Amino acid sequence: MLEDVLPIETSTSSICNNVHNVSERIESEIGEEKFAYVEGCPAQWGKLPKPEKPITVGIDGGFVHARDGDNRKAGWFEVIVGKSMQEKKDNKRFGYVSTYDTKPKRRLYDMLINQGMQMNQRITFLSDGGENVRSLQQYLSPQAEHILDWFHITMRITVMLNMVKSIRDKDQIIVEPKIEKIKWHLWRGNVFKALGYLEEIFDEVEANSEKQTEKETKFWKYAHEFDEYITANQGFVVNYSDRYNYGETVSTAFVESTVNELISKRMAKKQQMRWTKKGAHLLLQARIKTLNNELKDQFYKWYPGMPLISDALDKVAA
Secondary structure, eight states: OHHHHSSSOOOHHHHHHHHHHHHHHHHHTSOOOOSOOOOSOHHHHTTSOOOOSOEEEEEEEEEEEBOBTTBSOOOEEEEEEEEEEETTSOOEEEEEETTTOSOHHHHHHHHHHHTTOOTTSOEEEEEOOOHHHHHHHTTSOTTEEEEEOHHHHHHHHHHHHHHGGGSOHHHHHHHHHHHHHHHHHHHTTOHHHHHHHHHHHHHHTGGGOSSOOHHHHHHHHHHHHHHHHHHHTGGGOOOHHHHHHTTOOOSSGGGHHHHIIIIIIIIITTOOOOBOHHHHHHHHHHHHHHHTTOHHHHHHHHOTTHHHHHHHHHHHHO
């Protein structure tokens, strides 16, 4: 199609190389990575202009088929992506290959600065509670609130409810209602009660089981993992019911479209290609700049004469 439309010879390899060159130039302009980006002190923050509407940032991940040289069966690697939303402003996106990028926090910080963040502005981060994502969010803003994503909580509970059907009937009668109560208490932010019901399940059923089937063993293992997950993230569990009633975001569901835009549509869904970490990361940066409507401004910065040419073409077209 490009050969039919454009008055020049093209090839997929040259297009790919040009995209990589552009992305590498963008990457070279990113500032140094820091442990913390909070600047100033409370006295200085109090003198800042009144902040704009709060910013909500959701972070999630996806997996891409990997290749390593000629090895086209190198497994998978993880890509972390996120979306920043603010009322009356365009959404912004960011992303990186988690085991390749060396400046993930700087990348997130730059996105927030482009969104207009200042040190006295409220920011809410939602994520699945993973340690790599949690450390990414820390020390970016003194007004940041970190919340464990409700979607990932209820997804695990749903798995448990499906798995509980495989255990003995008498145990199922005890376990299933208590899992529902766990979900109810977590929805209202009561971690203490939720963990208490988990302990009751372990004490009443697991301890009395003489011989477990393979499916029962699998269920109890998953239930213990859920207990560890909630315990590790209990400081980030909030009253989701109140937030939902006040129209505030409680899950990273809005990031699913970003996962599709940046990962699934080009790198995973119905695609047979396998990617090197570098290749996937560089393509990701070009897609992010395009979707954020920042690529043109990037070229204007590199080539100051471009705006004049663009204005002249607009006048001719008019």
